[in-house]
Amino acid sequence: MKKGVLLVNLGSPDSTETKDVRRYLKEFLTDPKVIDVWYVRNIILPLFILPSRPKKSAEAYRKIWWDEGSPLIVLTERLREKLQKKFDFPVEMAMRYGNPSIKSGLEKLKSQGCEDIFVIPLYPQYAMSTTETVIDKTNEVKDKYFTDLKLTYLPAFYNDPEYIKILAQSIKDHLPEEFDKVLFSYHGIPERHIYKTDKTNTCEIGKCCFKEDKPSHATCYRHQSYKVTELVRKELGLTNKQVFQSFQSRLGSDPWIQPYTDATLEGFPEKGVKKIAVVAPAFISDCLETLEELEMEGKEEFLEAGGEEFTYIPCLNDRDDLVEFLEHKVNDWMA
Numbered sequence: 001m002k003k004g005v006l007l008v009n010l011g012s013p014d015s016t017e018t019k020d021v022r023r024y025l026k027e028f029l030t031d032p033k034v035i036d037v038w039y040v041r042n043i044i045l046p047l048f049i050l051p052s053r054p055k056k057s058a059e060a061y062r063k064i065w066w067d068e069g070s071p072l073i074v075l076t077e078r079l080r081e082k083l084q085k086k087f088d089f090p091v092e093m094a095m096r097y098g099n100p101s102i103k104s105g106l107e108k109l110k111s112q113g114c115e116d117i118f119v120i121p122l123y124p125q126y127a128m129s130t131t132e133t134v135i136d137k138t139n140e141v142k143d144k145y146f147t148d149l150k151l152t153y154l155p156a157f158y159n160d161p162e163y164i165k166i167l168a169q170s171i172k173d174h175l176p177e178e179f180d181k182v183l184f185s186y187h188g189i190p191e192r193h194i195y196k197t198d199k200t201n202t203c204e205i206g207k208c209c210f211k212e213d214k215p216s217h218a219t220c221y222r223h224q225s226y227k228v229t230e231l232v233r234k235e236l237g238l239t240n241k242q243v244f245q246s247f248q249s250r251l252g253s254d255p256w257i258q259p260y261t262d263a264t265l266e267g268f269p270e271k272g273v274k275k276i277a278v279v280a281p282a283f284i285s286d287c288l289e290t291l292e293e294l295e296m297e298g299k300e301e302f303l304e305a306g307g308e309e310f311t312y313i314p315c316l317n318d319r320d321d322l323v324e325f326l327e328h329k330v331n332d333w334m335a
């Protein structure tokens with residue numbers, strides 16, 4: 001069977017026009033794996049979120065948009081091009097929401113004769129709203145249009161020693177000489193999602209996430225985030241006091257996993273934390289949530305609260321060592 005690889009990232013609107021942002025947000029937020037509460041998805045979303053949020057989000061997208069398009073999509077394409085050079089079979093990329101769609105990605109692979117596909121969701125930590133929905137959607141598209149394809153998925157790789165080394169090296173490459181703390185800011189999720197995906201029914205947010213070797217951690221995004229911070233901290237030889245982790249991008253009023261990044265940034269200066277470096281390890285590619293929410297808004301919040309230096313550490317994007325890591329994962333799949 002001819003092989004092929006499909007990289008999958010989250011996705012962006014087609015442009016910064018409010019109508020395109022609305023279409024993208026509608027597709028994204030009507031996914032029951034993202035907004036899982038029926039009345040929020042079917043009542044609050046159409047009545048309150050979709051009429052107003054797209055205009056605000058479009059303004060934010062305009063601040064970070066590149067001539068070539070959405071940074072998230074451009075960076076994923078650059079990663080694809082580099083990974084393609086490692087193999088003589090096709091490597092394509094797709095977005096879970098928006099374009100290029102997962103259907104178009106599978107179509108491209110099939111039209112080049114591929115039957116055995118390795119799907120790489122570009123998320124280091126597992127979440128229902130990321131890894132799981134990519135798997136569901138890709139399976140759904142296969143069952144509907146491409147029943148003869150064989151699909152294999154790369155699971156979350158948060159604790160892979162090679163990935164941890166690459167992330168640590170990337171932080172080292174950008175870390176200023178003087179800093180008080182490195183803030184690891186992860187995209188947040190509602191607490192409910194963690195309980196929902198815990199097949200062991202033993203997860204207690206806030207109590208168990210730091211512990212080692214609990215079966216519930218296979219699906220605990222909060223644990224997997226803390227694990228990344230801890231492993232990278234050790235790799236960099238930093239003390240516990242030199243790192244902090246928080247969760248960003250909360251939507252709605254339900255409790256999301258804490259502490260929140262905005263409150264953390266505002267609170268740092270009064271605690272004497274004036275020089276910080278910020279890294280966002282839930283994202284492989286820089287995007288709205290890193291370039292606008294952290295590098296622009298987060299920086300402003302921190303400086304206004306009395307902070308002095310804010311260094312944003314870019315995502316791994318298309319770093320050569322990340323390309324090699326993915327090359328190794330593809331090789332492992334083929335072995």
Ligand SMILES: C=CC1=C(C)c2cc3[nH]c(cc4nc(cc5[nH]c(cc1n2)c(C)c5CCC(=O)O)C(CCC(=O)O)=C4C)c(C)c3C=C
Nearest residue numbers: 010011012034057072127129187189251282283287288289
């Ligand atoms: C990296 C992992 C991500 C998780 C987990 C995640 C969960 C999640 N997100 C929302 C709502 C929104 N997210 C938005 C943008 C966005 N989210 C991620 C990644 C994760 N989301 C990325 C990479 C991006 C940026 C996309 C880009 O085009 O650059 C947005 C849209 C922007 C906005 O209006 O703020 C929303 C909305 C929920 C509800 C959720 C978990 C339930």
Ligand SMILES: [Fe+2]
Nearest residue numbers: 010187249289
């Ligand atoms: Fe998000």
Ligand SMILES: [Fe+2]
Nearest residue numbers: 208209220223
């Ligand atoms: Fe946990």
